[in-house]
Amino acid sequence: MRLIRGWSPGGGLSEVFLAPTLTRIKAGCGVRFLLPAGCYIPFPSEFAALRKAGGAGRVKSRAMTSPAQHVAGFSWPVRVYYEDTDSFGVVYYANYFRFLERARTEWLRALGFDQVEMAAAGVGFVVRSVQGEYLKPARFNDMLEVRSHIASTTRAAVDFVQRLYRGDELLFDGRVRVVSIDMAKNRPVSLPAALRERLLPSIQPSVPSLT
Numbered sequence: 263m264r265l266i267r268g269w270s271p272g273g274g275l276s277e278v279f280l281a282p283t284l285t286r287i288k289a290g291c292g293v294r295f296l297l298p299a300g301c302y303i304p305f306p307s308e309f310a311a312l313r314k315a316g317g318a319g320r321v322k323s324r325a326m327t328s329p330a331q332h333v334a335g336f337s338w339p340v341r342v343y344y345e346d347t348d349s350f351g352v353v354y355y356a357n358y359f360r361f362l363e364r365a366r367t368e369w370l371r372a373l374g375f376d377q378v379e380m381a382a383a384g385v386g387f388v389v390r391s392v393q394g395e396y397l398k399p400a401r402f403n404d405m406l407e408v409r410s411h412i413a414s415t416t417r418a419a420v421d422f423v424q425r426l427y428r429g430d431e432l433l434f435d436g437r438v439r440v441v442s443i444d445m446a447k448n449r450p451v452s453l454p455a456a457l458r459e460r461l462l463p464s465i466q467p468s469v470p471s472l473t
Contacts, residue, residue, distance in 0.1 A: 359438075
């Protein structure tokens, strides 16, 4: 069983769920869980405390001590493997953007949008621009967390703010602009209305957007 917790828009731990209580979706040879919007899977170190606090039910809201406590968005855990590191034993610089992409993909999945299904309907996403500040190195076997939210949206684009943490330590600060395209014409198109509606609560306009 996997415990999942959700961020409330005002910040703080709002609910604890056991994954079997959620909608399950068959995907390939396994089972995937459709997570509620704005949730993430806790790290192993948090399992015992969450079980003690709420078990299979809900727990009262409590303040979070992490830097993301006032951020409405999405958080996704990442483990660093040997394949992610370079000859110096630290995460290769390009792999940080791989971690960010995984988090964006899982956020869409948590919101109920499957990119394969969207592509079949003719809608896809491409990265228009990226920015990144490498602050501290991540190393083999580190347990990391990608915290994502949105700086702004336009008719066809979304500006993501994505930061990589090891505990409360900020390692990487990134900005990614993603554009919705018509896959047949390879030209920008409006974001799907349903997706835009689901993303609106995660916009944090105080964070500078890409130019």
